[in-house]
Amino acid sequence: MSKELVSIIDVPKHVGEEVTIGSWVANKSGKGKIAFLQLRDGSAFFQGVAFKPNFIEKFGEEAGLEKFTAIKHLNQETAVLVTGTVKEDERSKFGYELDITDLEIVGESENYPITPKEHGTDFLMDHRHLWLRSRKQMAIMQIRNAIIYASYEFFDQNGFIKFDSPILSGNAAENTTDLFETDYFGEPAFLSQSGQLYLEAGAMALGRVFDFGPVFRAEKSKTRRHLTEFWMMDAEYPFMSHEQSLDLQEAYVKALIQGVLDRAPQALDILERDSDLLRKYIAEPFKRVSYDDAITLLQEHEADEDADYEHVEHGDDFGSPHETWISNYFGLPTFVVNYPASLKAFYMKPVPDNPDRVLCADLLAPEGYGEIIGGSERETNYDSLLEKIRENGLNPDDYAFYLDLRKYGSVPHCGFGLGLERMVTFVAGTKHIREAIPFPRMLHRIKP
Ligand code: 4AD
DSSP: OOSOOOOGGGGGGGBTSEEEEEEEEEEEEOOTTEEEEEEEOSSOEEEEEEEHHHHHHHHOHHHHHHHHHHHHTOOTTOEEEEEEEEEEOTTSSSSEEEEEEEEEEEEOOOSOSOOSSOOOHHHHHHTHHHHTTSHHHHHHHHHHHHHHHHHHHHHHHTTOEEOOOOSEESSOSSOSTTOOEEEETTEEEEEOSOSHHHHHHHHHHHSSEEEEEEEEOOOOOOSTTOOSEEEEEEEEEESOOHHHHHHHHHHHHHHHHHHHHHHOHHHHHHTTOOHHHHHHHHHSOOEEEEHHHHHHHHHHTTTSTTOOSOOOOTTOOOOHHHHHHHHHHHOSOEEEEOOBGGGSOTTBOEETTEEEEESEEEEEEGGGTEEEEEEEEBOOOHHHHHHHHHHTTOOGGGGHHHHHTTTSSOOOEEEEEEEHHHHHHHHHTOSOGGGGSSSOOBTTBOOO
């Protein structure tokens, strides 16, 4: 293919010019002398129009008719090289149209299973490899990409370096209940639940560090917020207090939202996501509420009409209806801080003067999108950490390297982990997490 191809997203730069686009036929319509092709190339969708008289004029009666007839008979998802002149077109959503002057078929397609009619979720999930070609899925993947890009940019601008944590691990990072275990040459090994413990070693070696990779949780929950394999951005930084850590997390989440507004505005349009609302989340300070105040609020409002949650006591964990109510109540991303130690992982530092509570925060996205970040200040004292490891029924030998970090120059440090797909779901405004990752892994779903 020697021709220089133009992407659809760049078409506005070529008004009045003849361009060639490598694309697929997403849909087709038209009657008699005219054919409309919905073209897509992964960057955007737009319409090409073929007009029979133009083909006859350009190629002669026989060849022109043959070309035009071939266009009229194109099947959905046929791959084509389309040549045409770019025109502005106010009536179309994209704002531009292609006046087709030539078309070459590159790859035929027959009986494409996903037709423009409605399909059930199971059917679409079974055809995920093809479903990804739809307009909405393209937009979500573009948002995911913008978030990843903005994440690297933010960490780079804030003095972090990327420090890759292993995927295979000899110990549990979060808890022992949802580990995927595998055999490692006769020894048990686990798929990483979070790179955090290794990142802490990184922070003591290199200062501000982050990782970004897949993590695994054998959670048997079938909800719209849970995957068994998802991508986590963990960050860890020495010499920082919990409050400073919250400031950093807030700046990070705002940078990610801004990144999507800057880099994928067309995707937000396709998804009809309210960009002004996203701008508001950037403009206003996030809310901060303590776990205990949140419980009290939930108790005070449990008889309200919109209070679609069960009664909670101090010490109980939140379910997603509680999280949704809290985030709706504040209408902004909300940090819930200082949870009971019993609800959280072993490595968190207790609140001074209140050892039942730990210096941690979950960031709840607004509009009911759930928790997007979990973070905390880490226990720095060797003996306290050892005791916590034992109390949690863990084997200190498995955490020898982690305990060592408290022996040789232990310093206050904090960190957090953001679930990429939760963030994508929130920014894209899509209800189910399964659409936020190319090939979702969930309870009873490992194919395709
Ligand atoms: O709150 P979590 O469990 O925190 C940790 O793993 C810490 N070690 C992170 C750290 O401090 N470095 O998980 C962090 C985030 C959650 O806030 C959520 O966004 C996401 O990971 N997450 C999930 N996303 C999709 N499916 C699941 N099953 C998830 N579990 C957690």
